[in-house]
Amino acid sequence: MHKKFNNMTLQGLGDEIKSLDLDLGYTEDISILSKPVKLGNHTIPNALVALPMEGGDSDSFGGPSDLTFRKYERVAAGGVGLIWLEAVSINQESRSNKRQLYINDNSLPGFKELAARIYKAAGETRPITIVQLNHSGRYSKPQGSPSPIIASHKPELDERLNIDENHPLVTDEYLDGLIEGFVKASRLARDAGFDGVDIKACHGYLLHELLSCYDRDGKYGGKFENRSSLMLEIIDKVREAIPDPNFIIASRINLYDALPVSKGFGTDMKDYSKVDLTEPIRLAQELVKRGVNLISTTMGNPHFIPHINRPYDLGAYYPDESPLEGVYRLIHYTREIQKAVPDGIFVGVGYSWLRTLSPYVAAWVLKTGGAKLIGYGRQFIAYPDFAKDIIESGKLIRNKVCVTCSKCSMLKRTVGTCGCVVRDTATYLQLYRDTFPR
Numbered sequence: 001m002h003k004k005f006n007n008m009t010l011q012g013l014g015d016e017i018k019s020l021d022l023d024l025g026y027t028e029d030i031s032i033l034s035k036p037v038k039l040g041n042h043t044i045p046n047a048l049v050a051l052p053m054e055g056g057d058s059d060s061f062g063g064p065s066d067l068t069f070r071k072y073e074r075v076a077a078g079g080v081g082l083i084w085l086e087a088v089s090i091n092q093e094s095r096s097n098k099r100q101l102y103i104n105d106n107s108l109p110g111f112k113e114l115a116a117r118i119y120k121a122a123g124e125t126r127p128i129t130i131v132q133l134n135h136s137g138r139y140s141k142p143q144g145s146p147s148p149i150i151a152s153h154k155p156e157l158d159e160r161l162n163i164d165e166n167h168p169l170v171t172d173e174y175l176d177g178l179i180e181g182f183v184k185a186s187r188l189a190r191d192a193g194f195d196g197v198d199i200k201a202c203h204g205y206l207l208h209e210l211l212s213c214y215d216r217d218g219k220y221g222g223k224f225e226n227r228s229s230l231m232l233e234i235i236d237k238v239r240e241a242i243p244d245p246n247f248i249i250a251s252r253i254n255l256y257d258a259l260p261v262s263k264g265f266g267t268d269m270k271d272y273s274k275v276d277l278t279e280p281i282r283l284a285q286e287l288v289k290r291g292v293n294l295i296s297t298t299m300g301n302p303h304f305i306p307h308i309n310r311p312y313d314l315g316a317y318y319p320d321e322s323p324l325e326g327v328y329r330l331i332h333y334t335r336e337i338q339k340a341v342p343d344g345i346f347v348g349v350g351y352s353w354l355r356t357l358s359p360y361v362a363a364w365v366l367k368t369g370g371a372k373l374i375g376y377g378r379q380f381i382a383y384p385d386f387a388k389d390i391i392e393s394g395k396l397i398r399n400k401v402c403v404t405c406s407k408c409s410m411l412k413r414t415v416g417t418c419g420c421v422v423r424d425t426a427t428y429l430q431l432y433r434d435t436f437p438r
Contacts, residue, residue: 050375131198153167
C-alpha cells in the first residue's frame, strides 16, 4: 500500500514532489480560485467545478429522485461555480443501469424541478449547469444485466465483460440514428432550464470508443476524420437545433486510454504506458472551431483501470506507481492540451486525492496556465460545501475531505448507486453494509 497522505503538510508535499521528480508546484495564495471565469456570454462565479459523479438513483421514469435532488442541492448550496451533472442517458437501451438518469418526455418534469432546486439552493451564487449526455455502449445495462453495444472489439475489455469475439459490432445505421437522440436530449435539457449539455466522449463509453476504432470498417472507423465524425456531427446538429448562443455545448474527453493490448486513444502505439496527445489536441481543436470551448479532461477507463482517472489509497488493486504520480499525469497533460489549444476553457482534474492540500496545487495550476477551471469529482460527493470553505475560509477541513477509499466506486460498480459511505454515513453506510456484509 502506498504511503497515506492524510496528514501530509505542504512541506511534505514539496518533498514528495521532489523525490518523484515531478514538474508540479503549489502556492499558498489561493485567491485565484475565487475569481469569476468568463465563458462566452456567461460568467462562472468562481473557478471551482463539481465534476460528473453518476448516482444511479433515478425514479421509474429516469428522472431525479429524492437522493438526486439532495445531492445537487447540497453542492449548489456549497457555492460551487459550475455543476457538471452526471451522465444522463439519451435512450433506454443505453442506460448503464436501470436507475441511471434518462432524460425523456416523461422525466422532463423531474429535470425541470432539479434545475429549479439547484438555482434556489445556490442563492446569489448561481452556478452554471451542464448536463452530461451519454450512450453507455459496452457498459449498457438498462435492465440490470449486461446488454453491450460495442463499436469495436477490444480484447482486454471484452474479456473483462465476457463479450464473445463474435459479438456483433453496432451498425453504422444505428450510429446514424443516435444523432437525433442527442439532439432531442439536448432540447429537453434546455427546456428543463439547464445552461448547456456535454456530448460525452470518455471512459470507454460509445462515443469515446469510436475515437479509437482504428480497425473498424465503414465511415466511422479508420482515419481520424471518420472516428471523430459522429461526435462532431452530433455537436453540429445540436447547435443547428439550438442556435441560441447562450446555450452551452461542452464535452468531456479522454486524453489517454492506457489500454495494454488494444490501440487506445491518446496512447503511444509503441508503448501503451506513454501518452500521445496528437489526436486529443486535434479533437480539441475541432471542438473549439465549433464553439465547444468548455472541455473537461480525463483519462483511462474506470471499469478497467480506475487508478488512471481516479488515483486512490484503497481499491481493488494497488498500482505500481504512487498516487501522486497519477495525479501529476492528469494535471500535466491537461496543462499540455490547454497550452496547445489556448482558446479552450479546460477543466483540470485529479485534485481529490490531494485532500486538504488540493487548493494550493489547484491555484498554482491556474496561475501558471495549466487549466482555466478546477474540477472535483469524489470530493464533492464527500464534501458538498468544499467550494464555500475554499472561498470563505481559504482552506479545506481535514475531517470533511474525501479519503479516496473507493467505497463510492464499489457501490457504483456493484449496485449502481453511488454516495460517500465515510462522510455521508446516515444516507449510504447501511447500503454499503447490505451490499458488502462482513
